[in-house]
Amino acid sequence: MPRARRDFLKFATAGFGAVSALRFAPWILDAEAAQASAIDAIRNDLADAALAAARTLGATYADVRVIHLRTESVSTREQQVQNVARNQSAGFGVRVLVNGTWGFAASPQLTVDEARRTAEAAVNIAKANARFQRKRITLAPVEPAQTSWRGAFKKDPLEVPLDDKVQFLLKLNQAAMATKGVSFVDSSMRWMSEHKFLATSDGSRIEQQLVRGEPDFTVTAVDSATGDFQTRASYAGPQGMGYEYIESYPWETEARQAGEEAVMKLKAKSVDAGRYDLLLHPSHLWLTIHESVGHSTELDRALWWEANYAGTSFLKPEDAGKLKFGAPIVNFVADRTQPAGLATVGFDEEGVAAQRWYLVKNGIFVDWQTTRDLAAQVGRKASNGCLHAESWDSVPFPRMPNVSLEAGAGATSLEELATGIDRGILIMGDGSFSIDQQRYNFQFGGQTFWEIQKGKVAGMLRDVAYQSRTTDFWGACDGLGGPETYRLGGAFNDGKGEPTQLNAVSHGCPVARFRGINVLNTGVKA
Amino acid sequence: MLLTAEEARRITDRVLGMVKADDAAVGVTSQMNSNLRFAANTLQTSGRIDTVSARVTVWIDRHRGTSATSDLSDASLRQMIDQAQELARLAPVDREYLPTLGPQHYEPTRRYVEETATLSLADRARAIDEALAASEKAKVISAGFHQAQATAGAEATKNGNFNYERSTIASLGMTARTPDGAGSGYFLRSHIDIRRVDTRLVYKEAIRRALESRGGRTIEASSYPVILEAQAVADLLSGFSLNFDARSAEEGRSAFSAPGGKTRIGDKVFDERISILSDPWREDLPGAQAAASGLPSQVVYLVRNGVLENLVYSRYWAERQKRDPTPGPVNRIIQASGKPATVQEMIQSADRALLVTRFWYIRSVAPRTATLTGLTRDGVWWIEKGKIAYPVRNLRFNQSMVQMLAPGNVEMVGTPERVGASEDQGSSAGLMPALKLRGFNFTSQSEAV
Numbered sequence: 001m002p003r004a005r006r007d008f009l010k011f012a013t014a015g016f017g018a019v020s021a022l023r024f025a026p027w028i029l030d031a032e033a034a035q036a037s038a039i040d041a042i043r044n045d046l047a048d049a050a051l052a053a054a055r056t057l058g059a060t061y062a063d064v065r066v067i068h069l070r071t072e073s074v075s076t077r078e079q080q081v082q083n084v085a086r087n088q089s090a091g092f093g094v095r096v097l098v099n100g101t102w103g104f105a106a107s108p109q110l111t112v113d114e115a116r117r118t119a120e121a122a123v124n125i126a127k128a129n130a131r132f133q134r135k136r137i138t139l140a141p142v143e144p145a146q147t148s149w150r151g152a153f154k155k156d157p158l159e160v161p162l163d164d165k166v167q168f169l170l171k172l173n174q175a176a177m178a179t180k181g182v183s184f185v186d187s188s189m190r191w192m193s194e195h196k197f198l199a200t201s202d203g204s205r206i207e208q209q210l211v212r213g214e215p216d217f218t219v220t221a222v223d224s225a226t227g228d229f230q231t232r233a234s235y236a237g238p239q240g241m242g243y244e245y246i247e248s249y250p251w252e253t254e255a256r257q258a259g260e261e262a263v264m265k266l267k268a269k270s271v272d273a274g275r276y277d278l279l280l281h282p283s284h285l286w287l288t289i290h291e292s293v294g295h296s297t298e299l300d301r302a303l304w305w306e307a308n309y310a311g312t313s314f315l316k317p318e319d320a321g322k323l324k325f326g327a328p329i330v331n332f333v334a335d336r337t338q339p340a341g342l343a344t345v346g347f348d349e350e351g352v353a354a355q356r357w358y359l360v361k362n363g364i365f366v367d368w369q370t371t372r373d374l375a376a377q378v379g380r381k382a383s384n385g386c387l388h389a390e391s392w393d394s395v396p397f398p399r400m401p402n403v404s405l406e407a408g409a410g411a412t413s414l415e416e417l418a419t420g421i422d423r424g425i426l427i428m429g430d431g432s433f434s435i436d437q438q439r440y441n442f443q444f445g446g447q448t449f450w451e452i453q454k455g456k457v458a459g460m461l462r463d464v465a466y467q468s469r470t471t472d473f474w475g476a477c478d479g480l481g482g483p484e485t486y487r488l489g490g491a492f493n494d495g496k497g498e499p500t501q502l503n504a505v506s507h508g509c510p511v512a513r514f515r516g517i518n519v520l521n522t523g524v525k526a
Numbered sequence: 527m528l529l530t531a532e533e534a535r536r537i538t539d540r541v542l543g544m545v546k547a548d549d550a551a552v553g554v555t556s557q558m559n560s561n562l563r564f565a566a567n568t569l570q571t572s573g574r575i576d577t578v579s580a581r582v583t584v585w586i587d588r589h590r591g592t593s594a595t596s597d598l599s600d601a602s603l604r605q606m607i608d609q610a611q612e613l614a615r616l617a618p619v620d621r622e623y624l625p626t627l628g629p630q631h632y633e634p635t636r637r638y639v640e641e642t643a644t645l646s647l648a649d650r651a652r653a654i655d656e657a658l659a660a661s662e663k664a665k666v667i668s669a670g671f672h673q674a675q676a677t678a679g680a681e682a683t684k685n686g687n688f689n690y691e692r693s694t695i696a697s698l699g700m701t702a703r704t705p706d707g708a709g710s711g712y713f714l715r716s717h718i719d720i721r722r723v724d725t726r727l728v729y730k731e732a733i734r735r736a737l738e739s740r741g742g743r744t745i746e747a748s749s750y751p752v753i754l755e756a757q758a759v760a761d762l763l764s765g766f767s768l769n770f771d772a773r774s775a776e777e778g779r780s781a782f783s784a785p786g787g788k789t790r791i792g793d794k795v796f797d798e799r800i801s802i803l804s805d806p807w808r809e810d811l812p813g814a815q816a817a818a819s820g821l822p823s824q825v826v827y828l829v830r831n832g833v834l835e836n837l838v839y840s841r842y843w844a845e846r847q848k849r850d851p852t853p854g855p856v857n858r859i860i861q862a863s864g865k866p867a868t869v870q871e872m873i874q875s876a877d878r879a880l881l882v883t884r885f886w887y888i889r890s891v892a893p894r895t896a897t898l899t900g901l902t903r904d905g906v907w908w909i910e911k912g913k914i915a916y917p918v919r920n921l922r923f924n925q926s927m928v929q930m931l932a933p934g935n936v937e938m939v940g941t942p943e944r945v946g947a948s949e950d951q952g953s954s955a956g957l958m959p960a961l962k963l964r965g966f967n968f969t970s971q972s973e974a975v
Contacts, residue, residue, distance in 0.1 A: 022531070028608065028609055028612050031605045031608070031609075032605075035602075059804055063527070080618070080619075080620075080621045080622070081590075081617055081618045081620065082592055082618075082622070083590065083592055084590070084592065084617045085593065085613070086592075086593050086609050086610075086612045086613060087581075087593060087594035087595070088594070088595055088596070089579070089594075089595070089596040090596055090597060091577075091596060093575075094775050101569055101572075102569075102570065102571045102572060103572055103573070103900070104571060104572065104573030104574070104575075105573060105574050105575070106573070106575045106576070106577075107576055108576075108577060108596045108597065113632075120575070121574055122574075124647065125560075125572050125573065125574060125647060126572070126650045128647035128648055128650075129562065129569050129572050129647075129654075131570065131651065131655075132651050132652070132654065132655035132658070133569050134568040134569070134658065135566070135567075135568040135846055150887055161616075162613065162616045162617070163616055166616075166617065166618060170618075174667070183778070183779075184777065184779070210780035220779055222777070222778035222779060224785065224786055224787050225779055225785060225786070226785055227778065227783055227785035227786075228894060229778055229779045229783070229893075229894060238546075243652075248909055252546075274755075302704065303565075303566060304565060304667060304669060305565040305566060305567050305570060305669065306565070306669070306698060307565060307667075307668075307669035307701045308565065308670050308671055308700060308701040308712075309671070309699075309951060312703075312707075314973075314974070320750075329751075335551050361859075371574040373570075379785035393575045394575075395561075395571045395572075395573045397571060419544060421918065426974055432889050432890060432891045432899065433889055434887045434888070434889045434899045434901070434922075435887055436886070436887065436901045436903070436920060436922075436972045436974035437901075437903055437974050438973075438975065439884055439974075440973050440974050441901065441922055441970060441971070441972035441974065443922060443924075443970075444889060449798065463887075463892075465899070467922065467970050469971070469973075488969065498561070498563050498673075498951055499559065499561055499671075499673065499951065499953075500951060501755055508615035510591070518970075519694055520924065520969060522891045522892055522897065523892065524892055524895040524897050524926045525895075526781075526895050526896055526928075
């Protein structure tokens with residue numbers, strides 16, 4: 001299991017001499033900084049104009065988001081660079097509440113006049129719809145805040161020289177290709193720096209700066225004699241970290257291991273379908289948490305607001321505090337303050353401060369994810385801060401916070417949990433995933449599968465997927481690793497809503513053991 | 527506001543005029559999206575979003591850099607170009623570089639309807655009010671999404687090519703649920719012309735399906751004969767075109783790879799009545815006048831009468847393999863040779879089968895066999911002796927798409943209808959037929975409604 005830095009640093013500093021002297025010209029960074037400064041200089045005037053126009057035209061509530069988003073991506077395969085791209089997007093969105101009906105409009109033109117026009121467009125939309133509104137939208141109160149917040153990243157990835165990134169990826173590819181039988185490797189890194197400003201008619205003015213990164217790779221081994229091919233993608237996921245993520249994870253060691261395992265998968269034993277005890281590594285389990293726990297505990301789904309797309313939930317509004325969700329050792333925490341979390345913020349998109357709260361406590365479902373309109377809908381006094389907008393041109397709506405499974409109290413290791421398994425499978429890495437629209441029936445694959453016989457991890461298996469039902473699955477959890485096994489996984493692009501918006505979200509968990517889960521053989525003869 | 531051809535050309539000319547690199551491709555896009563979302567029989571969010579963006583890819587001595595911006599001011603475009611050129615200066619050689627296209631002749635396709643781009647907010651609100659009123663009358667609880675989108679933009683190259691295109695799409699999708707949560711129905715339609723999105727058809731079908739699917743019986747997960755409505759076929763096959771990538775197939779990592787580094791071109795891969803093609807000039811599904819490579823799009827048969835006829839070659843891969851690049855696909859059409867059957871005829875001909883209206887959360891399980899997993903959703907019925915007998919509860923499937931369409935498994939093929947994958951929310955569409963299949967592999971039960 002790749003955990004230590006080991007050899008990484010010495011490779012990272014070895015470099016490719018020909019390009020290692022190259023750095024971004026300072027004026028590139030200066031030009032980006034100048035644009036950021038120009039936005040900073042106008043944002044209060046722009047917000048004042050939009051909020052005043054909205055109020056004059058009849059809005060009882062309004063908020064303005066001014067966002068400057070910068071992204072960078074580098075993609076490679078084998079020993080060649082496929083693309084390097086650096087983009088920026090800036091604009092603002094105005095959301096208004098008129099006669100209990102939402103309206104929203106957005107524009108990339110950052111001027112005071114455009115702010116007034118955009119506010120008017122949002123009000124016109126709300127008024128056109130308000131005639132036919134059935135149930136007026138109201139908002140739970142929030143204490144206004146005037147503050148700024150910065151994510152805990154250490155090294156701004158957009159200031160790291162490009163050649164460092166290229167070197168890193170090509171070296172990683174070289175390690176992945178070192179094993180005989182590896183045919184291809186694709187690798188990439190994506191970075192996102194978001195500078196956002198929120199002004200609300202309640203009086204909040206909040207500035208936030210977030211950084212997120214997603215390094216990734218996939219190794220492919222092709223057996224041309226049989227026409228078979230197998231892949232092994234990275235166990236590491238995206239993080240709410242800066243470039244220090246590259247320097248704190250053993251990427252190259254994992255790439256080498258991935259090459260070996262991709263080749264090994266071609267010859268691995270195809271699993272016999274049946275019931276197995278499963279030992280699920282955090283690099284895999286985060287996705288099961290995301291789909292079965294993260295989405296089922298969204299209150300908008302339980303109220304059927306997502307019925308036309310993402311779906312509803314098996315949980316009903318009256319289930320909080322009563323429904324048995326899992327075994328008593330199972331505790332899920334929603335947390336927008338978690339270090340390195342992709343959904344970690346200072347405040348949500350309507351000025352509600354980041355919070356930490358239990359969704360499932362001692363196996364009982366106890367609480368929801370809410371926004372100000374959802375909280376008001378069910379008679380709550382306050383939102384727990386789950387409003388999100390992908391960018392300045394996105395209508396804000398409820399999205400998932402970081403949702404994590406708490407580690408066991410002791411120092412239980414993966415090996416100790418395996419000891420209690422007579423016939424089982426250890427699954428590492430996330431693979432195929434699918435769940436029904438109420439979050440009952442799910443099926444997950446993985447990257448690598450290891451047979452456990454009489455307490456010991458034996459050889460590799462292939463063609464494995466497990467299928468279960470959310471509360472049965474979490475009820476079958478009888479062992480949790482200690483804090484030493486806890487790790488954060490996550491998704492950069494979790495889609496939900498209409499129009500679909502993406503959310504980045506993390507899920508932490510320890511290694512965990514589940515008894516008697518249904519395993520399928522997914523192999524089909526070509 | 528959408529860019530006119532003249533405005534788009536002014537911008538691309540301005541960018542190309544400022545570029546100092548050896549070669550460059552520039553794009554500019556403007557878009558308007560207006561949407562209204564409703565749920566729990568009330569109006570939720572509604573917005574209008576206007577966006578513009580420009581992007582440039584440059585090559586300096588075959589070194590490549592790309593940059594984009596949402597600000598079309600001279601200063602911002604200059605910064606974008608400088609950034610791309612700086613990236614190219616720092617990047618290693620682009621080994622897949624080919625000179626950008628010179629002037630091309632594009633045969634126009636009609637993809638833009640002014641009435642969609644200038645929709646009336648009042649008309650839309652009234653249409654959704656009608657859907658909500660019908661839901662209230664039928665005592666169901668509805669959620670849905672209406673959107674209209676218009677896009678206009680251009681691509682230009684330093685070698686003299688210029689292509690301006692504009693398009694529109696409007697859609698309405700709706701889910702109706704019975705208040706007890708025992709029945710759910712869905713219907714989705716889209717068109718380039720907002721006047722041809724039949725609001726009444728959408729809400730009537732969604733409500734009917736909700737009421738008629740109530741109280742589904744649980745059946746064993748097994749392989750069953752199935753009748754897949756066009757929506758279900760669109761859900762399954764919207765991502766299937768990825769399998770036709772020539773490079774993946776020749777590299778040995780596709781469902782159409784064959785042992786020994788070969789491909790399955792020329793093989794009879796599907797039932798002989800099945801053809802899969804792209805046709806930019808289909809009236810109900812016009813495609814872009816330029817393919818992804820920038821080449822003028824043409825009619826492309828990927829599968830003709832069950833035989834794999836073409837794979838999709840990019841300009842780079844075609845050059846390397848000494849082939850012509852593929853001028854498509856730009857849309858998705860599955861059609862039958864011979865007389866198509868209606869869904870009613872398929873039902874009447876079935877001794878026993880499942881009628882599936884929609885699939886959901888479809889993901890790849892085994893790419894070599896194009897095996898997917900996912901679930902039925904919003905209405906499944908058991909058919910016995912030529913008639914719909916009763917609704918059944920949802921099931922999960924694990925099914926190879928190649929085997930699904932293979933000779934021997936396809937019994938009947940319907941008339942292609944314009945329908946989009948439900949996970950795309952109406953933002954894309956294909957021409958898809960209903961299918962009657964001898965076997966479809968269901969692997970577990972779901973109690974979701």
